[in-house]
Amino acid sequence: MGWGDLGAFGEPSKETPNLDQMAAEGMLFLDFYTANPLCSPSRAALLTGRLPVRNGFYTTNAHARNAYTPQDIVGGIPDSELLLPELLKKAGYINKIIGKWHLGHRPKFHPLKHGFDEWFGSPNCHFGPFDNRALPNIPVYRDWEMIGRYYEDFKIDLKTGEANLTQIYLQEALDFISKQQASQQPFFLYWAIDATHAPVYASKHFLGTSQRGLYGDAVREIDDSIGKILTHLQKLGISENTFVFFTSDNGAALISAPKQGGSNGPFLCGKQTTFEGGMRAPAIAWWPGRIPAGKVSHQLGNVMDLFTTSLSLAGLQPPSDRQIDGIDLLPAILQGKLIDRPIFYYRGGEMMAVRVGLYKAHYWTWSNSWEEYSKGIDFCPGQNVSGVTTHTQEEHTTLPLLFHLGRDPGEKYPLSFASDEYQRVMQQIYFVVQQHKTTLVPGEPQLNVCDKAVMNWSPPGCEKLGKCLTPPKSDPKKCFWPH
Amino acid sequence: MGWGDLGAFGEPSKETPNLDQMAAEGMLFLDFYTANPLCSPSRAALLTGRLPVRNGFYTTNAHARNAYTPQDIVGGIPDSELLLPELLKKAGYINKIIGKWHLGHRPKFHPLKHGFDEWFGSPNCHFGPFDNRALPNIPVYRDWEMIGRYYEDFKIDLKTGEANLTQIYLQEALDFISKQQASQQPFFLYWAIDATHAPVYASKHFLGTSQRGLYGDAVREIDDSIGKILTHLQKLGISENTFVFFTSDNGAALISAPKQGGSNGPFLCGKQTTFEGGMRAPAIAWWPGRIPAGKVSHQLGNVMDLFTTSLSLAGLQPPSDRQIDGIDLLPAILQGKLIDRPIFYYRGGEMMAVRVGLYKAHYWTWSNSWEEYSKGIDFCPGQNVSGVTTHTQEEHTTLPLLFHLGRDPGEKYPLSFASDEYQRVMQQIYFVVQQHKTTLVPGEPQLNVCDKAVMNWSPPGCEKLGKCLTPPKSDPKKCFWPH
Numbered sequence: 017m018g019w020g021d022l023g024a025f026g027e028p029s030k031e032t033p034n035l036d037q038m039a040a041e042g043m044l045f046l047d048f049y050t051a052n053p054l055c056s057p058s059r060a061a062l063l064t065g066r067l068p069v070r071n072g073f074y075t076t077n078a079h080a081r082n083a084y085t086p087q088d089i090v091g092g093i094p095d096s097e098l099l100l101p102e103l104l105k106k107a108g109y110i111n112k113i114i115g116k117w118h119l120g121h122r123p124k125f126h127p128l129k130h131g132f133d134e135w136f137g138s139p140n141c142h143f144g145p146f147d148n149r150a151l152p153n154i155p156v157y158r159d160w161e162m163i164g165r166y167y168e169d170f171k172i173d174l175k176t177g178e179a180n181l182t183q184i185y186l187q188e189a190l191d192f193i194s195k196q197q198a199s200q201q202p203f204f205l206y207w208a209i210d211a212t213h214a215p216v217y218a219s220k221h222f223l224g225t226s227q228r229g230l231y232g233d234a235v236r237e238i239d240d241s242i243g244k245i246l247t248h249l250q251k252l253g254i255s256e257n258t259f260v261f262f263t264s265d266n267g268a269a270l271i272s273a274p275k276q277g278g279s280n281g282p283f284l285c286g287k288q289t290t291f292e293g294g295m296r297a298p299a300i301a302w303w304p305g306r307i308p309a310g311k312v313s314h315q316l317g318n319v320m321d322l323f324t325t326s327l328s329l330a331g332l333q334p335p336s337d338r339q340i341d342g343i344d345l346l347p348a349i350l351q352g353k354l355i356d357r358p359i360f361y362y363r364g365g366e367m368m369a370v371r372v373g374l375y376k377a378h379y380w381t382w383s384n385s386w387e388e389y390s391k392g393i394d395f396c397p398g399q400n401v402s403g404v405t406t407h408t409q410e411e412h413t414t415l416p417l418l419f420h421l422g423r424d425p426g427e428k429y430p431l432s433f434a435s436d437e438y439q440r441v442m443q444q445i446y447f448v449v450q451q452h453k454t455t456l457v458p459g460e461p462q463l464n465v466c467d468k469a470v471m472n473w474s475p476p477g478c479e480k481l482g483k484c485l486t487p488p489k490s491d492p493k494k495c496f497w498p499h
Numbered sequence: 500m501g502w503g504d505l506g507a508f509g510e511p512s513k514e515t516p517n518l519d520q521m522a523a524e525g526m527l528f529l530d531f532y533t534a535n536p537l538c539s540p541s542r543a544a545l546l547t548g549r550l551p552v553r554n555g556f557y558t559t560n561a562h563a564r565n566a567y568t569p570q571d572i573v574g575g576i577p578d579s580e581l582l583l584p585e586l587l588k589k590a591g592y593i594n595k596i597i598g599k600w601h602l603g604h605r606p607k608f609h610p611l612k613h614g615f616d617e618w619f620g621s622p623n624c625h626f627g628p629f630d631n632r633a634l635p636n637i638p639v640y641r642d643w644e645m646i647g648r649y650y651e652d653f654k655i656d657l658k659t660g661e662a663n664l665t666q667i668y669l670q671e672a673l674d675f676i677s678k679q680q681a682s683q684q685p686f687f688l689y690w691a692i693d694a695t696h697a698p699v700y701a702s703k704h705f706l707g708t709s710q711r712g713l714y715g716d717a718v719r720e721i722d723d724s725i726g727k728i729l730t731h732l733q734k735l736g737i738s739e740n741t742f743v744f745f746t747s748d749n750g751a752a753l754i755s756a757p758k759q760g761g762s763n764g765p766f767l768c769g770k771q772t773t774f775e776g777g778m779r780a781p782a783i784a785w786w787p788g789r790i791p792a793g794k795v796s797h798q799l800g801n802v803m804d805l806f807t808t809s810l811s812l813a814g815l816q817p818p819s820d821r822q823i824d825g826i827d828l829l830p831a832i833l834q835g836k837l838i839d840r841p842i843f844y845y846r847g848g849e850m851m852a853v854r855v856g857l858y859k860a861h862y863w864t865w866s867n868s869w870e871e872y873s874k875g876i877d878f879c880p881g882q883n884v885s886g887v888t889t890h891t892q893e894e895h896t897t898l899p900l901l902f903h904l905g906r907d908p909g910e911k912y913p914l915s916f917a918s919d920e921y922q923r924v925m926q927q928i929y930f931v932v933q934q935h936k937t938t939l940v941p942g943e944p945q946l947n948v949c950d951k952a953v954m955n956w957s958p959p960g961c962e963k964l965g966k967c968l969t970p971p972k973s974d975p976k977k978c979f980w981p982h
């Protein structure tokens with residue numbers, strides 16, 4: 017989902033009454049970011065509190081490429097990374113992930129080996145080819161074992177767009193919360209549903225209910241589900257003891273808009289890019305009785321902060337043996353403080369841009385290649401800012417393109433290089449970037465090698481279901497990342 | 500101001516707490532339109548309840564041109580038009596206009612000759628040349644007489660952007676309301692301030708307070724003023740007896756963005772165009788005790804509806820001897836009903852587009868000419884939708900470009916001409932358009948003739964002030980409207 021997909025953020029259909037209500041009862045973050053313009057790296061960053069370039073969720077196969085964890089990826093989350101649930105365990109938390117893991121699907125990357133106690137969901141996106149022949153359909157796990165596969169046991173009607181998956185994920189969440197409340201045990205629930213990812217779907221009750229088509233139906237169902245989760249917490253009497261945060265893992269995908277793509281509001285471009293539309297995310301913090309109702313924050317936030325903030329809530333310290341990028345947002349959330357910190361926008365191993373205060377400097381610009389663009393792949397449909405949404409990788413490291421995101425949230429008007437403002441601000445930004453780059457120790461890149469043999473042919477539990485497939489011979493190759 | 504300039508509509512700085520609060524206490528209109536992509540025609544339509552092509556506020560000098568009332572305009576509001584204050588008078592209302600009149604400045608067009616009892620403000624925009632030599636500076640009237648001129652008696656510091664005008668207009672409003680409340684007389688206040696029009700300004704207290712620069716400072720001052728007006732109504736105990744409506748006369752101007760231009764949120768282009776960014780306006784209805792708090796309406800609304808709605812509130816019928824385009828919004832506001840009605844998007848005498856339900860059909864597309872565009876005049880900065888934001892006037896009357904504004908609020912993806920949806924919807928739209936066109940009786944165009952002799956050289960009252968200037972010899976010419 018994108019920044020502009022919520023009524024509270026100006027979506028013209030205003031079809032998210034529950035999220036809008038959540039914002040009215042909590043705190044709306046206007047300047048909150050994902051750690052990457054793509055899913056897997058952003059989620060790895062959320063759970064480790066570290067930039068993908070540190071935790072290994074990036075590629076060096078070509079310059080500045082987005083990479084994730086498709087079925088043939090060999091890598092995944094390294095054992096050396098400390099994940100939020102591993103740490104929360106020490107404070108007695110029971111941790112559950114519902115939905116998409118996306119941090120690697122080979123046995124050693126299994127979420128239950130990385131701190132989660134329970135899992136219901138799938139390791140990858142539920143992409144095609146949908147027939148389980150040339151490639152296996154994505155498995156759905158309950159804890160250690162596969163209990164079925166997408167399109168087979170977990171139906172998605174690609175023609176009508178009907179699927180019950182969000183309802184299933186919702187029920188899992190409600191059940192888990194009830195169980196934890198009954199056992200009086202503190203819990204961490206990572207509700208990582210896969211809607212609104214393409215192929216987009218919604219359950220029957222929501223189909224055709226949105227002004228926005230199928231994508232809007234999916235948004236409505238998520239909105240409704242979040243309303244039900246919050247109400248459930250209230251009914252169980254634990255809402256004042258539960259911190260809830262809603263956000264996204266990247267900007268709305270515009271490539272298949274309008275049918276399967278969302279809105280990034282007034283921001284430039286979408287998912288896959290380091291423009292605001294690619295990484296600014298909707299974000300709401302909710303904690304009745306602790307967060308005063310109806311607050312708005314301009315704190316620069318990042319999904320990585322959820323790592324540090326959650327540890328803080330549990331009375332834990334973040335690991336001190338490594339660089340942690342996430343900050344503790346509690347002073348911003350509970351006391352309205354503004355903490356000075358930069359936002360880094362990466363594509364692969366390259367720092368494309370940085371935000372300091374209201375200023376954003378692009379060190380590299382790229383939407384996608386002419387080759388892809390000429391095939392109709394467009395991350396910036398209807399948008400074209402000369403010299404900014406470039407189709408070649410443009411280096412600006414000596415004279416970064418500088419934007420003032422307050423006056424120009426759409427990144428349309430670079431500041432004049434000759435202006436005093438440019439000179440003054442870039443001095444400050446150069447310092448921030450230099451400090452970042454000189455201390456950066458990149459992790460071992462995990463998203464370089466692909467091999468069809470590692471796909472989900474025979475996940476644990478497949479025998480019981482008679483759903484084991486025979487993998488081909490191992491043939492590891494450099495993954496090809498086109499953008 | 501544009502749709503996207505309010506926090507409630509997703510402006511990322513969210514700096515309009517008073518307007519957002521007004522929306523939270525009242526009804527937010529998401530699908531509300533101006534009658535024209537330009538100021539004068541939109542205001543003439545608001546006060547007459549009729550499209551500019553009917554009330555004469557258009558030009559036929561060239562095809563599909565925007566026209567307004569600059570200082571050298573000969574025309575103005577015809578005596579044959581019935582204005583809202585003229586009609587409200589019959590129900591005992593005292594009518595005041597504060598701010599910009601914009602319906603013609605020659606003596607016969609004076610607002611006090613068209614139903615207003617009081618006026619404080621100016622007849623035109625406060626454009627340059629600012630030195631009162633080649634052209635007169637715009638006068639400021641109190642009722643029948645000029646009491647000073649912009650840049651002379653009503654200072655605007657073009658360098659710092661400081662001006663006290665919005666504060667002056669605010670005080671006028673508060674005083675008028677107090678006076679009416681004291682005398683127990685019903686009133687109609689048309690608070691038509693000229694901020695945020697370029698050249699943009701704000702008073703000292705607001706300068707530098709916005710994340711958005713000077714334009715944002717102006718928005719903050721307007722927001723603050725509206726908060727003060729609403730609080731004043733509440734303090735006087737008349738808020739439950741006063742209907743308040745906030746809206747704009749055209750989409751945000753993007754031509755001088757980011758310094759002097761606002762935001763149209765996710766919509767295409769800005770002021771001067773018949774894309775959504777040119778005519779979709781922010782709109783909030785407020786009436787504590789009558790409008791339930793926090794409501795949202797998808798009623799297709801138009802500034803012309805304020806004419807009919809206001810008459811309805813005063814227990815009056817709209818005139819029956821002429822076509823009225825405005826509808827009574829009270830069923831939508833008080834009972835949440837949705838009234839079926841089209842929205843027509845005109846440029847000059849040409850119907851460029853029409854909206855029926857969620858569908859919008861473009862019969863003509865044009866942003867501006869190549870000639871203007873090549874000079875840097877851009878109504879769609881950073882936006883370029885192939886075949887849509889055209890720089891030549893493109894006729895689509897046989898096969899209109901059709902958009903679904905729910906799935907595609909940004910008008911980026913025209914529906915396929917071959918689709919069932921296109922065929923079905925266009926049948927309906929053809930009927931609406933045919934009915935509109937066959938019954939249309941265009942008014943005598945008022946914005947065709949310009950003459951430097953009619954400028955504000957010697958407005959009434961100039962003698963007392965020693966501010967009379969000598970007009971040149973009359974030399975009427977066709978006005979030149981470039982876009």
